[in-house]
Amino acid sequence: xxxxxxxxxxxxxxxxxxxxxxxxxxxxxxxxxxxxxxxxxxxxxxxxxxxxxxxxxxxxxxxxxxxxxxxxxxxxxxxxxxxxxxxxxxxxxxxxxxxxxxxxxxxxx
Amino acid sequence: xxxxxxxxxxxxxxxxxxxxxxxxxxxxxxxxxxxxxxxxxxxxxxxxxxxxxxxxxxxxxxxxxxxxxxxxxxxxxxxxxxxxxxxxxxxxxxxxxxxxxxxxxxxxxxxxxxxxxxxxxxxxxxxxxxxxxxxxxxxxxxxxxxxxxxxxxxxxxxxxxxxxxxxxxxxxxxxxxxxxxxxxxxxxxxxxxxxxxxxxxxxxxxxxxxxxxxxxxxxxxxxxxxxxxxxxxxxxxxxxxxxxxxxxxxxxxxxxxxxxxxxxxxxxxxxxxxxxxxxxxxxxxxxxxxxxxxxxxxxxxxxxxxxxxxxxxxxxxxxxxxxxxxxxxxxxxxxxxxxxxxxxxxxxxxxxxxxxxxxxxxxxxxxxxxxxxxxxxxxxxxxxxxxxxxxxxxxxxxxxxxxxxxxxxxxxxxxxxxxxxxxxxxxxxxxxxxxxxxxxxxxxxxxxxxxxxxxxxxxxxxxxxxxxxxxxxxxxxxxxxxxxxxxxxxxxxxxxxxxxxxxxxxxxxxxxxxxxxxxxxxxxxxxxxxxxxxxxxxxxxxxxxxxxxxxxxxxxxxxxxxxxxxxxxxxxxxxxxxxxxxxxxxxxxxxxxxxxxxxxxxxxxxxxxxxxxxxxxxxxxxxxxxxxxxxxxxxxxxxxxxxxxxxxxxxxxxxxxxxxxxxxxxxxxxxxxxxxxxxxxxxxxxxxxxxxxxxxxxxxxxxxxxxxxxxxxxxxxxxxxxxxxxxxxxxxxxx
Numbered sequence: 001x002x003x004x005x006x007x008x009x010x011x012x013x014x015x016x017x018x019x020x021x022x023x024x025x026x027x028x029x030x031x032x033x034x035x036x037x038x039x040x041x042x043x044x045x046x047x048x049x050x051x052x053x054x055x056x057x058x059x060x061x062x063x064x065x066x067x068x069x070x071x072x073x074x075x076x077x078x079x080x081x082x083x084x085x086x087x088x089x090x091x092x093x094x095x096x097x098x099x100x101x102x103x104x105x106x107x108x109x
Numbered sequence: 110x111x112x113x114x115x116x117x118x119x120x121x122x123x124x125x126x127x128x129x130x131x132x133x134x135x136x137x138x139x140x141x142x143x144x145x146x147x148x149x150x151x152x153x154x155x156x157x158x159x160x161x162x163x164x165x166x167x168x169x170x171x172x173x174x175x176x177x178x179x180x181x182x183x184x185x186x187x188x189x190x191x192x193x194x195x196x197x198x199x200x201x202x203x204x205x206x207x208x209x210x211x212x213x214x215x216x217x218x219x220x221x222x223x224x225x226x227x228x229x230x231x232x233x234x235x236x237x238x239x240x241x242x243x244x245x246x247x248x249x250x251x252x253x254x255x256x257x258x259x260x261x262x263x264x265x266x267x268x269x270x271x272x273x274x275x276x277x278x279x280x281x282x283x284x285x286x287x288x289x290x291x292x293x294x295x296x297x298x299x300x301x302x303x304x305x306x307x308x309x310x311x312x313x314x315x316x317x318x319x320x321x322x323x324x325x326x327x328x329x330x331x332x333x334x335x336x337x338x339x340x341x342x343x344x345x346x347x348x349x350x351x352x353x354x355x356x357x358x359x360x361x362x363x364x365x366x367x368x369x370x371x372x373x374x375x376x377x378x379x380x381x382x383x384x385x386x387x388x389x390x391x392x393x394x395x396x397x398x399x400x401x402x403x404x405x406x407x408x409x410x411x412x413x414x415x416x417x418x419x420x421x422x423x424x425x426x427x428x429x430x431x432x433x434x435x436x437x438x439x440x441x442x443x444x445x446x447x448x449x450x451x452x453x454x455x456x457x458x459x460x461x462x463x464x465x466x467x468x469x470x471x472x473x474x475x476x477x478x479x480x481x482x483x484x485x486x487x488x489x490x491x492x493x494x495x496x497x498x499x500x501x502x503x504x505x506x507x508x509x510x511x512x513x514x515x516x517x518x519x520x521x522x523x524x525x526x527x528x529x530x531x532x533x534x535x536x537x538x539x540x541x542x543x544x545x546x547x548x549x550x551x552x553x554x555x556x557x558x559x560x561x562x563x564x565x566x567x568x569x570x571x572x573x574x575x576x577x578x579x580x581x582x583x584x585x586x587x588x589x590x591x592x593x594x595x596x597x598x599x600x601x602x603x604x605x606x607x608x609x610x611x612x613x614x615x616x617x618x619x620x621x622x623x624x625x626x627x628x629x630x631x632x633x634x635x636x637x638x639x640x641x642x643x644x645x646x647x648x649x650x651x652x653x654x655x656x657x658x659x660x661x662x663x664x665x666x667x668x669x670x671x672x673x674x675x676x677x678x679x680x681x682x683x684x685x686x687x688x689x690x691x692x693x694x695x696x697x698x699x700x701x702x703x704x705x706x707x708x709x710x711x712x713x714x715x716x717x718x719x720x721x722x723x724x725x726x727x728x729x730x731x732x733x734x735x736x737x738x739x740x741x742x743x744x745x746x747x748x749x750x751x752x753x754x755x756x757x758x759x760x761x762x763x764x765x766x767x768x769x770x771x772x773x774x775x776x777x778x779x780x781x782x783x784x785x786x787x788x789x790x791x792x793x794x795x796x797x798x799x800x801x802x803x804x805x806x807x808x809x810x811x812x813x814x815x816x817x818x819x820x821x822x823x824x825x826x827x828x829x830x831x832x833x834x835x836x837x838x839x840x841x842x843x844x
Contacts, residue, residue: 022160036189038140041156045149063163064119067156 119162124175143191244280297378297387374530512564519557576656587672595708598678626679629717634757635698643696699753
């Protein structure tokens with residue numbers, strides 16, 4: 001999967017509210033996007049180091065405290081950028097995919 | 110049936126099967142390797158571990174009492190293996206150049222993918238990312254050619270000058286890769302296989318050779334000494350006798366020093382892990398177990414000889430050794446992996462590259478200095494044997510000898526030994542011992558420094574007083590009013606020792622005399638109408654008497670015959686007299702309008718030197734400036750007649766007209782001597798000399814008014830102390 005898209009997905013999940021990594025994985029699985037949890041952690045760390053994300057520790061009753069991630073201002077902007085890029089790409093792809101006229105016909109016009 | 114261990118996993122106690130723990134550990138290790146280039150590596154791994162801990166806690170809450178292999182495998186499967194990460198991300202790498210943010214992280218990914226992707230290493234040349242000191246070039250090459258990296262490292266260090274660029278080129282051109290084929294080998298001294306300190310045993314296992322080879326190399330000089338000694342006993346003047354002597358003295362001392370340095374620098378292999386590293390076997394649990402078993406078996410066989418009681422203790426000991434070995438292996442592993450990551454991470458990012466470059470630079474400079482020092486030491490030892498007689502001419506009494514040895518061994522030797530220790534440790538990957546060594550080196554060096562100060566002070570007192578002894582050489586007045594000066598003796602040359610031929614000019618040394626050509630010709634206007642020749646012998650000494658004695662003991666020949674003054678090319682000093690800045694000044698007094706001529710043979714044979722001791726500041730006596738320079742006294746053309754003019758200058762009979770204007774100028778300014786070339790510095794020196802002789806002869810001459818700065822200072826100093834400008838041979842020039 002293209003990485004920009006993965007980031008876009010993750011950010012859109014976190015955007016809705018604080019999220020725990022395994023929740024994110026579950027969410028993505030539910031949306032039929034299968035990723036490994038192992039891929040998620042480095043991504044989150046990278047985004048966090050780039051000041052896109054912030055986290056807080058939440059005590060859990062079943063094990064060690066959990067990290068809950070949320071979006072920062074910068075993250076929000078980045079998300080918008082990604083969204084714009086994605087929409088552009090999606091539109092472009094869609095436009096191409098939905099074209100019915102052949103190349104020869106276009107030239108004739 | 111499986112053993113269950115309790116682990117503290119992110120502050121949770123988790124009971125886990127031993128095999129499951131191994132799987133988990135390996136998995137975490139693989140993650141570590143995979144994220145080695147990642148900035149937040151520790152955080153990522155900590156997060157993942159945290160997740161594991163959580164999942165395990167969940168699991169334990171349900172029905173199981175401990176974590177099994179299956180649990181771990183299942184968790185790993187959901188988490189994904191590093192290989193899976195790659196599959197997920199690699200296809201995206203190609204098309205992501207547009208977005209800068211994306212491309213950056215993508216390139217990181219590609220890099221990781223590359224470094225993680227293990228290969229046997231054969232077939233393509235890579236730099237080894239796992240086993241490197243600077244850039245991993247040597248171990249990469251070694252891996253490519255299938256040889257021991259140490260061999261290549263030593264070659265590169267020895268041929269540093271030539272291979273420096275090769276190394277750099279390879280470093281830049283060849284890509285880095287993790288080549289797992291390497292085995293970390295460290296140099297240890299062998300505890301099991303030793304005669305003196307186990308150096309040879311360690312070397313043999315390091316280079317994978319039989320132990321007798323290094324032993325023979327170290328012992329060889331001794332054997333040669335013994336053999337040549339026998340030959341010496343049989344024939345007194347056996348001509349070939351010195352060839353072995355060379356080998357034994359220079360090579361022998363080198364090897365001896367090498368052995369001592371290795372002894373100091375290299376630790377003994379005591380633990381099982383260290384023994385494995387010494388042999389270059391991979392340090393993991395199985396191999397350690399094998400070694401421990403070996404140890405145990407050894408002990409057992411011994412124990413069986415002594416009986417069953419001992420056997421039990423031996424087994425106990427074996428068990429303890431096993432435990433110890435295991436902890437040691439853990440440490441060793443941690444160390445190597447940590448070092449590996451540090452090195453890998455350093456290749457990440459521009460500043461890290463600079464860091465590595467700086468490190469490499471210092472390492473190169475360090476090794477260069479070390480090699481230079483080593484060869485200096487060698488040549489010192491080598492030359493020291495030949496120049497050994499010199500110390501008899503320099504050092505007076507037990508204490509000066511003592512200090513000199515202190516300087517040689519401690520002040521000069523210790524830094525060399527320390528540097529070599531450092532270099533050997535770097536190359537051979539010797540693990541550092543305590544800091545005790547550094548303190549010892551420091552203390553010894555300071556002792557050497559104290560010796561140096563004492564030596565200088567001690568010899569310095571011998572330069573307190575300066576005396577001259579002047580004799581007139583009987584002569585008849587030369588025919589045609591022309592005196593010819595020549596040096597018929599061959600120039601003094603140091604022939605070298607053994608087979609080494611030296612070009613050193615101006616001095617010679619053997620066991621019973623030191624010959625110097627510190628002879629100076631001074632031409633002055635005669636007070637009367639006759640030529641006079643004075644032989645002036647000068648020397649420094651502890652006091653006036655001492656200096657005078659030394660001066661009187663100088664042997665120097667100067668004969669006058671048939672209008673030719675034939676002076677010797679040098680004088681000799683005997684060992685009892687010692688070298689204390691002795692100099693000969695031949696003063697030739699030429700009457701006005703009479704001629705003097707220097708024969709060509711004078712050229713290049715006399716090498717007078719100045720050494721000046723003077724206090725630069727008036728209020729601080731300790732601030733002594735020592736200065737030596739070549740005395741450019743001889744400024745006349747040879748085979749040209751010079752005429753003594755009225756003002757006491759020599760005028761060339763050849764270029765008289767062209768020099769006239771210039772000469773008049775100078776004569777007004779400078780009432781001293783004047784030579785063909787009116788070089789300021791030369792004139793100033795001449796003036797100094799003239800001042801001295803003036804004082805002695807009680808001539809009244811005007812002090813030069815227009816002088817250079819240097820001259821003014823010099824004259825000022827001359828007023829202060831009587832012997833401020835005595836010409837002295839520089840010791841440095843001798844050596």
